[in-house]
Amino acid sequence: MRSPARPPPDVARAIAERDRSRGLLIALEGPEGSGKTTQRRLLRTWLESEGHEVVSSRWASSPVVKPLIRARKRLRSLSVEEYSLLHAVDFRHRIETTILPALWAGKTVIADRYLFTALARDAARGLDVDWLLHLYVPLLWPDLVVYFALDPRASSRRVAATRAPRFYEAGQDVTGLADPVVSYRQFISRVIAEYENLSLIFQFVKVNADQVVYRQHQQVRQLVQKAVRRPWTEFSPEAVSEWLIRHPDLAG
Amino acid sequence: MADPTPRPGRLIALDGSRGRDVVADAEALAARLRARGRDCGISRWDASGVFGDLLLADRDELDIGPRTLTLLYAADLMFRLKWEIRPALAEGKVVIAAPYLNTAVAVGVAVGLPDTWVREVLRFAEAPEIGVLARERKPHKGWRAHPARGYAEFCVALLDAAPPGLARRKGRRRAVAWLRAEAESAGAPPGRKTLESL
DSSP: OOOOOOOOHHHHHHHHHHTTTOOOEEEEEOOTTSOHHHHHHHHHHHHHHTTOOEEEEETTOOTTTHHHHHHHHHHTOOOHHHHHHHHHHHHHHHIIIIIHHHHHTTOEEEEESOHHHHHHHHHHTTOOHHHHHHHTOSOOOOSEEEEEEOOHHHHHHHHHHHSOOOTTTTTHHHHOOSOHHHHHHHHHHHHHHHHHHHHHHTTOEEEETTSOHHHHHHHHHHHHHHOOOOOHHHHSHHHHHHHHHTOHHHHO | OOOSSOOOOEEEEEEOSOHHHHHHHHHHHHHHHHHTTOOEEEEETTTTOHHHHHHTSOHHHHOOOHHHHHHHHHHHHHHHIIIIIHHHHHTTOEEEEESOHHHHHHHHHHTTOOHHHHHHHTTTSOOOSEEEEOOOSSTTSOOOOOTTTOHHHHHHHHOTTSOSTHHHHHHHHHHHHHHHHHHHHTOSSTTHHHHHTO
16 A cells, blocks of 8 residues: 655655665564564664664654553553554654654664554454554555564463463453453454454565574564665655655755 | 433534634533533543643654644544443433534644545544534634644644744634535535524
């Protein structure tokens, strides 16, 4: 789904020029327990050792809604749509304040979960994917999406090994099951099924998350080394130009 | 003796470009309906407190764009639907949602968003039975940055891309024009006949 709208000529020119020096956007996706955070840390350390400036962006970390999401989750008072909308706010705000500024400055951005997390989880909660996609329009396409594939049973086992899944993480708001582990197992199966659909549409690169950590990291390194930028002018013109129009000092 | 067949709840949307006008008209309408014996309530903007919470943060550091604000409006509206509007309608009350959908679209259009996108984001909300436009006081004046007064004023206060002066007048004019065009396309004068039937 590429953005159809075209930016004004001067903005388009600035975007095209910046495309040559901008940073790489890498999204890490996968179910809970698939080792994304470990791989993000390893990848960051490696990239920094190679001389890259790296910025990490984590899911639900925007100061605009982070306290609200945490408080409402604790109260278990979020409807399915509210849950989805508040995460869309978080994502949009991070795109505009963290991710795009860093990419523009030539830094590599590692997103520990990207919008696909929302699409998979919220679709698994029964929301219409078409509506969900609209929440994230205009899309800022990542250059590389690494999907750490894990089957539902392994994900459940890994999560339950250290703690009980949290209420929304376990999907108890939609399964209605009292046991978080049982609910998680059921819910994560739906989430993974949605991820599998998305992986085809958005060209995820799969890494088997059942492998040892080091082997996965080697694979991630190779993928990043070979990664090619998806030209903003072709894939994400509207997302970048909207942001740039609000920051005319950067457009030069 | 209790009425064995309670009247169904009814949803009235009251939209406008200025928070103060919307509030004043909603209160006047509610008073009229109550005087006629209807059990009536007002669902207001920021019932969830999500916008109020933002005011506690350092605004210079927030750097919020129009799409983020629209998504916040949608989240707040969902909260209002879940906790205020739908329960009241289920009890047979008249609910004045002030503001409702059209205010968000009009403000979105004024700050440069496609109305199709805003409508799509808000499509989870049920259509109101009756749509009413707030009387626009001082329509020649621009929006002022009074974040507690209403959604438009909040947006003006937070959007650093909204310069003072002309753009605020132009923005408000654009919002008012959109609201009027929308009301006309829905049949003029908006909702008046059906309001009398309540």
